[in-house]
Amino acid sequence: MAEASPLQDSIGKFRMDRAETDARIRTLIEPFNKKGVTIGDSSSFANDLEFDSLTVMDFVAAIEDEFDIIISMNQQAEIETYGQLVDAVCKLADGAGA
Amino acid sequence: MGQADQREELAGSTPDLFSKFDPIIQQRETLLSRGLTDPFGLVMEKVISPTRAICSGRDTILLGTYNYMGMTFDPDVIAAGKDALDNFGSGTTGSRVLNGTYRGHRECEDALKEFYGMDHAMVFSTGYQANLGIISTIAGKGDYIVLDIDSHASIWDGCALGNAEVVPFKHNDIEALEKRLKRIPEGAGKLVVLEGVYSMLGDIAPLKDMIGVAKANGAMVLVDEAHSMGFIGEHGRGVAEAQGVLDQVDFVIGTFSKSVGTVGGFCVSNHPSFEIMRLVCRPYVFTASLPPSVVATAATSIRKLMHAGKKRAHLWENSRTLHSKLKALGFQLGTAEPQSAIIAVIMPDLERGAAMWEALLHEGLYVNLARPPATPAGMTLLRCSLCAEHSAEEVETIVGMFERAGKAVGII
Numbered sequence: 001m002a003e004a005s006p007l008q009d010s011i012g013k014f015r016m017d018r019a020e021t022d023a024r025i026r027t028l029i030e031p032f033n034k035k036g037v038t039i040g041d042s043s044s045f046a047n048d049l050e051f052d053s054l055t056v057m058d059f060v061a062a063i064e065d066e067f068d069i070i071i072s073m074n075q076q077a078e079i080e081t082y083g084q085l086v087d088a089v090c091k092l093a094d095g096a097g098a
Numbered sequence: 099m100g101q102a103d104q105r106e107e108l109a110g111s112t113p114d115l116f117s118k119f120d121p122i123i124q125q126r127e128t129l130l131s132r133g134l135t136d137p138f139g140l141v142m143e144k145v146i147s148p149t150r151a152i153c154s155g156r157d158t159i160l161l162g163t164y165n166y167m168g169m170t171f172d173p174d175v176i177a178a179g180k181d182a183l184d185n186f187g188s189g190t191t192g193s194r195v196l197n198g199t200y201r202g203h204r205e206c207e208d209a210l211k212e213f214y215g216m217d218h219a220m221v222f223s224t225g226y227q228a229n230l231g232i233i234s235t236i237a238g239k240g241d242y243i244v245l246d247i248d249s250h251a252s253i254w255d256g257c258a259l260g261n262a263e264v265v266p267f268k269h270n271d272i273e274a275l276e277k278r279l280k281r282i283p284e285g286a287g288k289l290v291v292l293e294g295v296y297s298m299l300g301d302i303a304p305l306k307d308m309i310g311v312a313k314a315n316g317a318m319v320l321v322d323e324a325h326s327m328g329f330i331g332e333h334g335r336g337v338a339e340a341q342g343v344l345d346q347v348d349f350v351i352g353t354f355s356k357s358v359g360t361v362g363g364f365c366v367s368n369h370p371s372f373e374i375m376r377l378v379c380r381p382y383v384f385t386a387s388l389p390p391s392v393v394a395t396a397a398t399s400i401r402k403l404m405h406a407g408k409k410r411a412h413l414w415e416n417s418r419t420l421h422s423k424l425k426a427l428g429f430q431l432g433t434a435e436p437q438s439a440i441i442a443v444i445m446p447d448l449e450r451g452a453a454m455w456e457a458l459l460h461e462g463l464y465v466n467l468a469r470p471p472a473t474p475a476g477m478t479l480l481r482c483s484l485c486a487e488h489s490a491e492e493v494e495t496i497v498g499m500f501e502r503a504g505k506a507v508g509i510i
Contacts, residue, residue, distance in 0.1 A: 061267075061268065065277065069281060070278060070282065072242070072264055072265050073257075073263075074264060
């Protein structure tokens, strides 16, 4: 993993605040929000956004690439709402450079 | 107590545990109410050969079994099974690590080691348990499993049974695999899980590139070669052999219920500490071992598959012929070129898929109707799997049946 460290260090310098993370995720979610649902912190992916498993995979991949993080299935299981996702990404993106 | 077909009243507002199945019960009832034969209720009344059976009184060509190499009626295989029944009895009544290891189990593992040219082989009671056991045992808490999103249910269940972090990537996407591997925290153990042939569309994995990426990132590699054993690769060792990377695979998972022609599963490996698996792998320890007749038929079949070059060639010929002729008829297929013994015919929806399946059955042809969640991207498929014992004439007959049924249902 020696090659990966410089990359992770450079990302660690960008300590993101929640609002910025929220804004970036909002842009990413647009193409997946086919019904144009108004998204708030309590919006649920399964019920409000009606994401199926394929949509979840593509959406998670988009977020992982944007923030250069891994959101494992184990972590995904804990994320039910949009707000929980933003919190999780903040934490993971922060941890990547720690 | 509730009457038959009536739901039992539960105290308070406790939900019926079965209510979660209501949507699938409803879908099934809708389908069957149209008068269709239940695609998941077929019974074979008599089995004539690896390629023929009597289903509902009708002589039927079998094009939906995993009997790729047609070993189920091989005289040597049958004789070995009968001999083992006579001399070792009908079952072992015990775990492999207690009283369930007979001479036949060892001979079967020896045959596997020879077949793959590997140092260690471990036989499980099913292929499902082989994936379940190996994956859940070797990837523990803090380790990462990186796997293809289209992986078989037994791989996913192996992930669910263990405590590792599970990270899927887009099907056969080398770049997606590499990105995820590079993001794994330093110091964490990594297991990449791939399949040689993906059984729904019959497509193969770019194992050479994927294994290269896995190794460059310090991961161990497990490849499930269930659908390629006996057929793909010069010695029938699978897709990793065909792509020249078998020596870089840490664990090959396989099954006896496809080309080998019986039931059981296995893992072969060159890992120097592999034998410890026999003591720590719960799906191996806490189940009864395979009956003596089963391991005897498996060992005999595996040894015969080592020298089945002619059969392999004929099976490839069958696969190429069926693929090109179905394509020419206008059917949409799972792969642009034939890549395995599986040819998936893509149906426009479940209703027409089920109608086509039934029309083929009336023609005297059995194929697999596959639908979500088993299939990728919500597809309904008629999955055809060829056998080395299908004659060239039978393949022509099959094409004719597809043409008539396809026109009758309005798919072509």
